[in-house]
Amino acid sequence: MNKTVVKTLELLQLFITHEQLTLQEMVKLTKLPKTSVFRMIQSLVASGFLKKDGEAYELGLSLLQFGCLVAERLDVRKAALPIMKQLKEETNEAVNLVIKDGDEAIYVEKVETSEPVRVYTRVGRRAPLYAGACPRVLLAFMPSEEQKKYLDHVELIPIASKTIVDREQLKTVINEAKEKGYTVSHSELADYSSAVAVPIFNHEGKVVAGLSVVGPENRFQPSYIEQLVPQLKHAAEQISKALGFIGGKNVEL
Amino acid sequence: MNKTVVKTLELLQLFITHEQLTLQEMVKLTKLPKTSVFRMIQSLVASGFLKKDGEAYELGLSLLQFGCLVAERLDVRKAALPIMKQLKEETNEAVNLVIKDGDEAIYVEKVETSEPVRVYTRVGRRAPLYAGACPRVLLAFMPSEEQKKYLDHVELIPIASKTIVDREQLKTVINEAKEKGYTVSHSELADYSSAVAVPIFNHEGKVVAGLSVVGPENRFQPSYIEQLVPQLKHAAEQISKALGFIGGKNVEL
């Protein structure tokens, strides 16, 4: 492995949370010597990953190009988008598609609603697997061994007011999800927002994505959720089928 | 500057044209020693910029995250999107937004049409400044000194059947664009597709983007173009105004 490269790309990660940064600021944040940071920046600028805007630096347009390529190449996304749009028409709620990336969930597609009260999620956003309906559905249906390992080691950090921080409670919720085939969250990732999520399986019967309907908490009463679940399940089935998943025999969970 | 980093990010660029690559293939393409390529890949994987999919490697989801951040942070894009949608409604043609990135133009936003015959452009796509209506409008309205330098050094490579490859012809077309305030292209970037483009100015009176309407060549007859131009100009004016551009005094061209 190449230390310099990894360090440089770590530096780039600062720009996830900071729109603009000067050399000075990066030095402070990384606690690396000024000269080293300077060199790294130079390299990133030369590659178009960073660009200088007056005093400060910001993310370069190369990243836009790469990002769009990734989005376009995602098979699940291709299969899901039309069905997501249809689901949005049926429910008139925002629909999200999330996939697993290591120990995190990442939002790869969204279909917005026209409702005045909306929940805003950004494509590319990351969340831990334990928080939020959609990430947790990925966790619930992952291979049990991997799941166990994750649950034993994960540190449960609160993100919003009702983020689950108790390991036992999390396990209970996961088991319920496996049983019922869906999971619900209220104010786990953002206050006053709720979601219902179901899993999407590929041709091998492995969960590859989570599909969710998101909206303001006050609208997501039990009766409404009961109504959403079959719609969600139907959509997820269609997507799973498009990915080559056959039948309901949920292979070894 | 940091050679290893630059080389590694160059390696990553291979994935712009190749969806998947094995170690072997990368070695062949780069002509670099196997061990070096191996190390670079490891570093990219560790940073989430690349991921292993069975035998081969492909772009990682980190890039999706970065790409979305870049898209979201672009001011022009924010200002333009609603007006682009409106323009699409008026014309029922695809609308593109392009900005300059070094010696290239990059598509940063698009609004698709519902027409059965469509021209497909991908967000994040790059094109040289001399080819296509939208890139060329950026070239036409850039500071004259910079423009001269570009025109003196650029190598005109044909991309589609009618790409302009004659320097004198290009200069003529650019002068016409400056005079008329818009430019037209037919089959310059892709065969059978045409576009009409106008410039967008920022608060300093500098061109920051090009706005274009794109469609199949057979539909883009002179009479139709004449009809599109005022609609485009009106939209571009609105966007420019939103960016703080005041009045028609086109500061030093």
Next chain:
DNA sequence: CCTTTTGTTCCGAATAACGAAATAAATGTT
């Protein structure tokens, strides 16, 4: 005018990258 802050260049020391070659793993062939 001097002080302070921020960016950039220099250069010797030390480390981290380099790449040939060996090894391992997987695949194909006789």
Next chain:
DNA sequence: AACATTTATTTCGTTATTCGGAACAAAAGG
């Protein structure tokens, strides 16, 4: 089943490159 072949991964001594303190430059502030 044994062998050949292709592709991925590890090892290791050499050397080029990165490293980072310090000096320098440029701009901003007092």
